[in-house]
Amino acid sequence: MSQESYEGICCYCNEVVTKRTVGKHLDKCKEKKALDSQFGNENNFKFFSLLVEATYDKSFWILIEVSSVLTLKNIDQFLRDIWLECCGHLSAFYHSKTKIAMSRKLYDVFQKGLILDYEYDFGSTTDLKIKILSQIDSSDKKQIRVLAVNKKSEILCSACREKQSIYDCTLCGEELCESCTKTHQCFIDEGEEYIAEKVNSPRSGVCGYDGQNKFIIKKYFPKDIPNVL
Numbered sequence: 045m046s047q048e049s050y051e052g053i054c055c056y057c058n059e060v061v062t063k064r065t066v067g068k069h070l071d072k073c074k075e076k077k078a079l080d081s082q083f084g085n086e087n088n089f090k091f092f093s094l095l096v097e098a099t100y101d102k103s104f105w106i107l108i109e110v111s112s113v114l115t116l117k118n119i120d121q122f123l124r125d126i127w128l129e130c131c132g133h134l135s136a137f138y139h140s141k142t143k144i145a146m147s148r149k150l151y152d153v154f155q156k157g158l159i160l161d162y163e164y165d166f167g168s169t170t171d172l173k174i175k176i177l178s179q180i181d182s183s184d185k186k187q188i189r190v191l192a193v194n195k196k197s198e199i200l201c202s203a204c205r206e207k208q209s210i211y212d213c214t215l216c217g218e219e220l221c222e223s224c225t226k227t228h229q230c231f232i233d234e235g236e237e238y239i240a241e242k243v244n245s246p247r248s249g250v251c252g253y254d255g256q257n258k259f260i261i262k263k264y265f266p267k268d269i270p271n272v273l
């Protein structure tokens with residue numbers, strides 16, 4: 045599958061988009077236009093448009109707009125809320141392998157075209173890439189808003205190669221369908237403790253991660269949380 049065809053959902057109208065078409069879609073999305081018009085057209089606020097991707101699986105992506113007065117710590121908290129937080133691991137942002145302090149303001153660090161690396165958990169690390177697509181002027185004060193988010197990719201069960209996998213074995217990393225969990229060696233040896241339902245996150249099946257808390261992430265969406273999360 046080419047990178048461009050990675051599917052996601054517009055968080056304003058719930059239409060299916062791809063990583064390639066999402067920009068074009070948002071420019072003409074009627075639901076977004078209707079919502080934006082409520083904020084007037086003063087465009088007083090500086091924002092950055094960011095594409096966040098999982099470094100080793102580009103089918104995980106989120107398009108967000110963030111206020112330039114936020115700090116990297118705020119972005120760190122967002123990433124934890126939306127994709128990562130399991131047990132309060134350490135995390136860091138890097139530019140060309142140099143760590144950037146969490147206290148830095150975005151207007152001080154971000155510029156169009158910049159790509160930062162991010163790590164959550166220095167043991168079982170989840171690696172992300174943050175691409176700063178553009179700087180924009182906005183009338184909407186909401187400081188972090190998700191414009192679009194990927195759909196969960198469909199991966200075949202690694203045992204039978206027939207059915208869709210819906211579980212992760214957190215012990216060995218295999219992705220399994222319902223019936224194959226029963227004959228999976230880790231399940232036979234250890235019981236169901238390590239068999240976890242897959243969630244839409246690059247941290248699915250890693251450490252104790254078990255998905256987003258809907259009450260916490262609600263604030264990041266312009267409307268309801270899309271059903272892909």
Ligand SMILES: [Zn+2]
Nearest residue numbers: 054056057073
């Ligand atoms: Zn839309």
Ligand SMILES: [Zn+2]
Nearest residue numbers: 130131251252
């Ligand atoms: Zn953990």
Ligand SMILES: [Zn+2]
Nearest residue numbers: 201204221224
């Ligand atoms: Zn199977």
Ligand SMILES: [Zn+2]
Nearest residue numbers: 213215216230
């Ligand atoms: Zn296993």
